[in-house]
């Protein structure tokens with residue numbers, strides 16, 4: 130059953146771009162619930178569901194998170210490069226639970242766990258877009274430093290940061306390859 134018109138859902142998907150500045154408006158609880166629920170519906174190899182989420186709330190925790198971020202070249206000395214993240218009303222650290230990830234396939238399980246988790250992230254971003262919320266997925270950080278700063282155990286590995294909020298400006302959609310260009 131289709132609940133949204135074709136034009137609407139294509140447009141919603143088209144709005145999923147990385148937004149790096151947010152209005153000082155909080156995210157409605159119901160919308161956040163939907164976003165997190167959509168995340169939890171993500172696909173995973175053998176239904177392992179290798180993910181965990183950490184909602185970063187206090188300013189101290191936010192600072193610790195920012196301190197692990199890097200520039201787009203992942204330059205080790207660029208720690209703290211993504212201070213813009215602080216403007217987001219909701220910041221989520223997306224992590225894999227390595228014991229769950231490794232149990233079936235050993236080390237190879239980690240690759241699948243990361244792939245699965247990014248699919249779940251896209252579910253969450255889609256739900257956010259349906260609510261008119263913008264998001265950003267961030268991977269330019271040092272996971273070991275973030276793990277240490279947030280005092281996470283060895284088996285909880287951060288793989289992404291997700292920001293959610295109302296965009297401050299209407300951002301242009303970056304150019305995409307056409308379908309013809311990606312089919313060989």
Ligand SMILES: Cc1cc2nc3c(=O)[nH]c(=O)nc-3n(C[C@H](O)[C@H](O)[C@H](O)COP(=O)(O)O)c2cc1C
Nearest residue numbers: 145146147148149211265266267268269270302303
């Ligand atoms: C896995 C992944 C990691 C990313 N990490 C960062 C990041 O750390 N900081 C950032 O500003 N943007 C990050 N981005 C955003 C990309 O730069 C962005 O998606 C790309 O330029 C295309 O733009 P759009 O998403 O706005 O369409 C990341 C995107 C992906 C998919």
